[in-house]
């Protein structure tokens with residue numbers, strides 16, 4: 001894979017399995033915590049969940065991503081954290097969102113549009129995972 005010359009951002013896409021049912025309250029808690037921290041750490045991305053599993057995109061400097069991904073991987077609210085893609089890019093796809101979510105109806109169209117940008121160049125298996133979870137989240 002060729003990396004952009006001015007690659008400054010690292011983007012990780014991972015999936016995981018919720019250890020307890022990720023109900024609305026759990027998802028809201030995670031989003032609130034993510035948005036507060038990510039704003040301080042310059043991280044952008046999106047978090048999707050169908051209640052049983054999570055799919056998340058994290059973007060930021062390589063240092064910030066290494067730090068947050070280590071924390072997230074150790075979080076007991078989910079398990080089987082599996083990295084689907086890990087790449088460098090010169091630009092963010094989710095610029096402006098400290099953690100976007102499809103649960104916010106006002107932003108779901110914009111989030112969907114950004115996801116299409118991500119998936120355009122993604123391998124077929126990753127596209128299939130996102131399309132599957134997007135069918136259940138509306």
Ligand SMILES: Cc1cc2nc3c(=O)[nH]c(=O)nc-3n(C[C@H](O)[C@H](O)[C@H](O)COP(=O)(O)O)c2cc1C
Pocket residue numbers: 030033034035037038047054056058068071072073074075077078099
């Ligand atoms: C599915 C999932 C996604 C998460 N995403 C983020 C995130 O984007 N940013 C973040 O700081 N914490 C995220 N967390 C929470 C971290 O695992 C961890 O609890 C948090 O970073 C600790 O923050 P604190 O030191 O402020 O309590 C996520 C947790 C889960 C289960």
